[in-house]
Structure formats: C-alpha cells, structure tokens
Amino acid sequence: MLPPDPDSLDPQDWDAFRAQSHQMLDDMLDYQQQIRQRPVWQPAPDSARARFAQPLPRAPGALADAHASFLQDVLPYAVGNVHPGFMGWVHGGGTPVGMLAEMLAAGLNANVGGRNQMPVEVERQISRWMAELFGFPDTASGIFVTGTSMANLMGVLVARTQTLGVAARQQGLQGAPLVAYTSAAAHGCIAQAMDLSGLGTAALRRVAVNARQQIDVAALAHAIATDRAAGLRPFFIAGTAGTVDTGAIDDLSALAALAAREQLWFHVDGAYGALGMLSPQIAPLLAGIELADSLAFDFHKWGQVPYDAGFFLVRDGARHMAAFAAPAAYLRREARGLAGGSPWPCDFGPDLSRGFRALKTWFTFKVHGAERMGAAIAHTCALARYLAERVQATPELELLAPVTLNIVCFRHRGVASGDGDAFNGEIVADLHESGIAAPSTTTIGGKLAIRAAIVNHRTRAEDIDALLAGVLRFGAARLS
Numbered sequence: 001m002l003p004p005d006p007d008s009l010d011p012q013d014w015d016a017f018r019a020q021s022h023q024m025l026d027d028m029l030d031y032q033q034q035i036r037q038r039p040v041w042q043p044a045p046d047s048a049r050a051r052f053a054q055p056l057p058r059a060p061g062a063l064a065d066a067h068a069s070f071l072q073d074v075l076p077y078a079v080g081n082v083h084p085g086f087m088g089w090v091h092g093g094g095t096p097v098g099m100l101a102e103m104l105a106a107g108l109n110a111n112v113g114g115r116n117q118m119p120v121e122v123e124r125q126i127s128r129w130m131a132e133l134f135g136f137p138d139t140a141s142g143i144f145v146t147g148t149s150m151a152n153l154m155g156v157l158v159a160r161t162q163t164l165g166v167a168a169r170q171q172g173l174q175g176a177p178l179v180a181y182t183s184a185a186a187h188g189c190i191a192q193a194m195d196l197s198g199l200g201t202a203a204l205r206r207v208a209v210n211a212r213q214q215i216d217v218a219a220l221a222h223a224i225a226t227d228r229a230a231g232l233r234p235f236f237i238a239g240t241a242g243t244v245d246t247g248a249i250d251d252l253s254a255l256a257a258l259a260a261r262e263q264l265w266f267h268v269d270g271a272y273g274a275l276g277m278l279s280p281q282i283a284p285l286l287a288g289i290e291l292a293d294s295l296a297f298d299f300h301k302w303g304q305v306p307y308d309a310g311f312f313l314v315r316d317g318a319r320h321m322a323a324f325a326a327p328a329a330y331l332r333r334e335a336r337g338l339a340g341g342s343p344w345p346c347d348f349g350p351d352l353s354r355g356f357r358a359l360k361t362w363f364t365f366k367v368h369g370a371e372r373m374g375a376a377i378a379h380t381c382a383l384a385r386y387l388a389e390r391v392q393a394t395p396e397l398e399l400l401a402p403v404t405l406n407i408v409c410f411r412h413r414g415v416a417s418g419d420g421d422a423f424n425g426e427i428v429a430d431l432h433e434s435g436i437a438a439p440s441t442t443t444i445g446g447k448l449a450i451r452a453a454i455v456n457h458r459t460r461a462e463d464i465d466a467l468l469a470g471v472l473r474f475g476a477a478r479l480s
Contacts, residue, residue, distance in 0.1 A: 020063050025103075027071065032082060032096055035458070039435020040085040044077035080438055084458035085466065088440035090244070090272045090301050090407075093456035098306040101363035105356040112144075113352040114344025116337065123345060123358035129365065130313050133277050135290030141317030143348045144357040147310035148271035149189035151296030154312050154323075154349060156180065156193040156236060158294060159265035161323040163235040169323075173198065179227050180236035181205045183215035183250060185243040187269060212402055213248035215239065217258060224262055236265045241286055241297075242273020245442045245451070247384075247407035249273060252288030259293075268292040272301035272455070273405060278374035282381060285404070294320075299361045302377050304457055309357045312349070321347050376457040380406040383454045387464045396472060400444040409442060409449035412475040421448035423478060430474040437467040 011017035051073055081091035110119040127142030145151050161168060163178065178199055182190045184206045194204045205227070207220045224234045237259050239250040252268065259266035268274065268289055274297035276282035277289070289295065295313045299305035314320035325347040327333065333342035346352045365373070384406045391397045391410045401409040414423040424441070428450055431437050439452045452467060 017063065020067065024067050027067075028099065029096060031075065032094075032099075035083050038076075038083065039080075040083045040438045041080040041432055042077060042435055043433070044073075048073040048077065081456065082458075083438075084456050084460065084463045085437040086456060087452040087454055087459070087467065088438045090242075090453050090455050092298075092301045092304045092307075093458055094300075094306045095304050095364065095368070095457075097367045098304065098360045098364050101360035102306050105359040108356060108359075110356045112354045112356050112358070113346040114331070114341070115339060116341035119356050119358065120341060120345060122356075122362050126311075126358050126361055126365075127313070130311065133370075134274070134292075134295060134313065136313065136315050139317050140313060140315055141320045141348055142311060142313040143345055144354070144361075145310040145312055145349060145351075146308045147300070148187075148269060148296045148298050149192065149310075151310050151312035152187075152189050152238070152267070152269055153193040153196055155238070155265075155267040155294045155296055156197045156199070158314060158320055158323040159236040159267065160197060160199070162265060162319050163233070166322050169326075176231055176233040177203060178235045179203045179205060179232045180238065181207055181220055181223060181234070182238040182269075183207055183209050183213075183240055183243070185209050185213045185215075185245060185248060186238060186240050187244050187271065190238050190269065209248075212404070213243055213246045215250045215255070217251060217254045220255075221258055224258075224264075234262060234264055236267060239266070239268045239292075240273075241268055241270035241276070241289060242405055244271075245407070245444065246401040246409055247273065247403070247405035247453075249285050249404055252286065253291070254288070256288050256291035260291075265293050266291065267294045268296070270295055270297040272298060275299070275302040275373075276377055276405065278302075278370050279378040279381075280374065281378045282374075282405070299364070301455060302380075303361070303364065303373065304376070305361050305364050309361050317348075324349055379457070380454045380459065383459060383461065383464055384408050384452075386461060387452060387454070387468070390464070390468055394468070394472070396475060397468075400447060400449045406454045408452045408454075409444050410452075411447060411449050412471060414475065415479060423475075424448050424450055426478060427471055427474045431467070431470050434470060434474075436470045437463070439467065 080086045082093055110117060112119045112123060123144060130142050131140040180194060180203060182204065191201045191204050195201050205223050207223055208216045210216050227234050237255055239252050239255045241249050256266050274289065274295060276286055293315050297311055299309040299311060300307045321343060334340050345354060384403050387408045388399055388403045391399045396413055397410055398413055399410050411424045412427055414420045425448055428439055428441050431439060439450050442449050442451045
C-alpha cells in the first residue's frame with residue numbers, strides 16, 4: 001500500500017492559502033485601479049535583475065515571500081501597456097474581467113486540444129460569433145492561437161494545401177515555385193510565414209504602396225502577370241487591415257476581386273484593425289473583409305483581452321481542416337465518452353496542447369458586450385484624430401502620415417540644421433524615462449517619426465495632452 005502523499009503540491013493549510021490569495025488578488029486590482037499614479041515605464045535597477053540570477057530553489061518557500069518579490073521586483077518594471085500613457089506599440093490594456101477569467105481558466109487547467117469537454121464548446125461559440133461579425137458563412141471555422149504571427153503562418157499553410165492539394169503535406173512542394181504578395185507596409189510576420197512554411201522569403205513580393213500607405217492594386221496585378229509569364233505560380237495575397245506603422249487599411253474589396261479573378265487565396269492580416277468591425281464608425285473602412293478566404297487577428301489588442309489571444313478564421317472549414325488534421329492512434333475519436341466531440345481543435349492547427357484562451361475572450365464579450373467594446377475602439381480613433389489636430393495646430397510639430405485609425409506619426413521640427421532623427425529619438429527616450437508617456441518610433445518618408453498608437457481603453461484626452469506637453473518640453477530643453 002502506498003503511504004499518504006506528503007509531497008502533494010496542494011496547500012497544506014488551505015485557510016492560510018485563501019487569505020494570501022485574497023491579498024494577491026486585491027494587490028492586482030489595486031494596481032489596475034491606481035495605474036495612473038504610476039509611471040508608464042521605468043528601468044529595472046541592477047539589484048532587481050540580480051535577484052533573478054539566483055539558482056534553482058530546492059526547498060519549499062512561502063507563497064507570501066514569492067508574492068513580495070513579485071511586488072518589489074517585477075510589477076514596477078513591466079512594459080507598461082496597462083497604463084493609459086502607453087502608446088508605443090499596439091498592445092491592449094487588458095481588463096479586470098479578463099484577469100479574473102484567466103484565473104478561472106488556470107484553475108480549471110483544461111487542455112483544449114480536443115476531447116468531449118465544454119471548454120472546446122466555448123471556443124466554438126466564439127468562432128461562430130466571429131463568423132457572424134465578419135460576415136463569413138456557416139461553413140467557417142476558427143481557432144485560438146498565440147497571436148497574429150501564428151495565424152498568418154497558418155493562412156499561408158492553408159493556402160498552400162489548397163493550391164497544391166493535400167498530397168503536398170506528404171510529398172512536399174512540387175511543380176512551379178509558389179509566389180505570394182503583400183504590401184511594402186505589411187508586418188514582417190508575413191515574410192516570416194513564408195520562411196517558416198519552407199516557401200522562402202524570396203517568394204514573397206512586397207508591392208509598393210500609395211500615398212495612403214495602401215497596397216497599389218495595379219502594381220500588384222502587374223506583379224502577378226509578370227510572375228505567371230516567368231513560369232511561377234502565384235497562390236496567395238495578404239491584405240492588411242491596420243498597418244503597423246500608420247494603421248492604413250488596404251482596399252480589401254479590390255484585393256478580393258483581383259484574387260477571385262486570378263484564383264488566388266485572399267488572406268487578411270487584421271492583427272488589430274479587423275476588430276474595428278465592432279464599431280459602426282470604423283466598420284465601413286473594412287469593406288471587403290467579408291470576402292477574405294482567411295483572416296488573422298488578435299483579441300489581445302483592440303479587444304483588450306489579456307495576452308495571449310490570437311485568432312485564425314477560415315471561410316471554408318473543410319479546407320482549414322485539410323491543412324492540419326492528422327489524427328494519431330492514441331487520439332482516436334469515439335462516438336461517445338470523453339474521446340467524442342470530433343473534430344477537435346487540434347484538427348485545425350499545429351498545437352495539441354492548448355490553453356483555455358477562449359474563456360477570457362468569452363468573459364470579455366459576455367460582460368462588456370460588442371457595442372461597448374466597439375465604442376472603446378471608436379474612442380481610441382477619436383483620440384488619434386484629436387492628437388493629429390493638435391499636432392497640426394502646433395508650429396513646433398509636423399504630422400508625417402494620414403491618420404486612418406488610431407496611429408499618429410509626427411515629429412518635432414527641431415532646428416533647420418542638425419540631425420532631426422536623432423533629436424526626435426532622444427525626445428522619445430526622454431519620454432520613456434520620465435514615465436509620462438511611452439510612444440515608439442518608426443520611419444515615414446525617410447524621417448524618424450514619433451509614433452503614438454492609441455489602443456488602451458483607459459486613455460483619455462488628458463493623456464494625449466501630457467504626451468504633447470512632454471514632447472514640447474523635452475524638445476525645448478534640447479534646443480536651449
């Protein structure tokens with residue numbers, strides 16, 4: 001007979017554990033409630049980093065001690081995207097509701113790769129919701145992934161299988177080389193998808209953009225014709241709904257028409273912009289997205305769901321499944337019991353072990369509702385227009401790109417002579433270290449731009465004002 005289990009990892013004193021867990025939850029709720037009283041970002045001191053160079057702990061320690069270390073050495077030195085002054089990259093701000101749902105999912109500890117369980121049904125419901133939102137048919141399928149980078153890779157893989165047939169999964173690439181197309185302003189993960197899929201980055205054509213940073217559809221059509229004439233095989237067009245630099249949206253209707261005419265797979269990288277469909281004001285800008293063969297986007301950006309929660313949606317679920325389903329003997333499906341419920345999520349993507357990402361997304365929609373989420377999205381775009389108007393009304397500043405959604409690219413004019421790029425780069429670093437605001441930089445028209453991406457639902461006009469005041473103050477200080 002086995003002895004009692006003294007080495008269980010469950011708490012030995014549940015009452016003490018409950019008290020400590022309540023304190024931990026209160027601390028995180030206080031952190032979010034009082035976030036404006038904190039700097040957006042601050043560098044971690046060497047002393048804090050040194051404490052994370054300690055060797056593997058061999059003996060048990062107190063939960064309270066681990067939590068104290070977190071509060072002292074981790075929480076103050078995060079990237080800062082919970083803060084309303086974080087405008088550097090397109091990171092969502094999260095919500096207390098999502099945080100609590102993440103706790104519930106961790107407690108359940110479901111592996112949502114498959115089997116007959118309700119967490120899978122929660123994910124299927126969100127797939128149906130997204131098909132409804134984007135105007136996809138009932139045949140559509142969807143799956144949670146880490147983020148849009150993974151979803152874009154999956155888009156390439158589904159398109160490859162559709163073009164070459166399922167046999168390509170065993171036999172590899174056969175026949176004329178495949179080529180794909182996206183805009184010069186597209187995210188680098190499209191090229192990475194070509195790399196990881198084995199097709200190679202040289203097989204991706206990065207087509208020129210127009211003055212609004214949209215792909216030039218005429219140039220795209222010419223590139224396709226040129227490749228066909230050279231004996232190559234075009235197979236994939238990736239449109240962008242919200243470019244990383246400026247938030248531009250390609251003419252998705254024109255791309256869909258071209259893809260249909262050329263019999264190419266039409267994929268949309270909608271990493272954050274696609275969820276603009278939740279807003280009646282923004283949705284018209286996304287006309288044509290309903291015609292996509294596949295769509296990649298993140299709930300953890302404009303959807304404000306805690307990281308990570310990417311999503312991949314495919315118009316034809318059968319084509320989606322054909323690219324990934326490969327049941328092994330130990331994963332055999334049954335008509336009843338825990339091994340029922342086929343097809344499983346692992347039939348629609350590369351992961352067998354999968355966390356319950358759907359729950360925090362489900363909670364976010366159930367508690368806040370699509371209309372309120374859309375209003376928050378529209379508000380960030382209104383703040384971007386407000387920022388652009390203030391930039392244009394300020395002689396020391398200049399706007400460098402049109403504002404389509406929620407990203408504003410501008411810069412301090414500085415002085416007539418000197419390195420304006422270095423000058424603006426130093427202003428951004430000054431802002432970061434001050435804790436006032438955290439924009440990023442990019443290059444527009446050969447000039448370094450201060451890039452403000454307004455994503456956080458907590459951001460208000462006063463945060464925009466603080467950003468501009470900081471830019472002007474640090475600029476003036478460097479000119480004096």
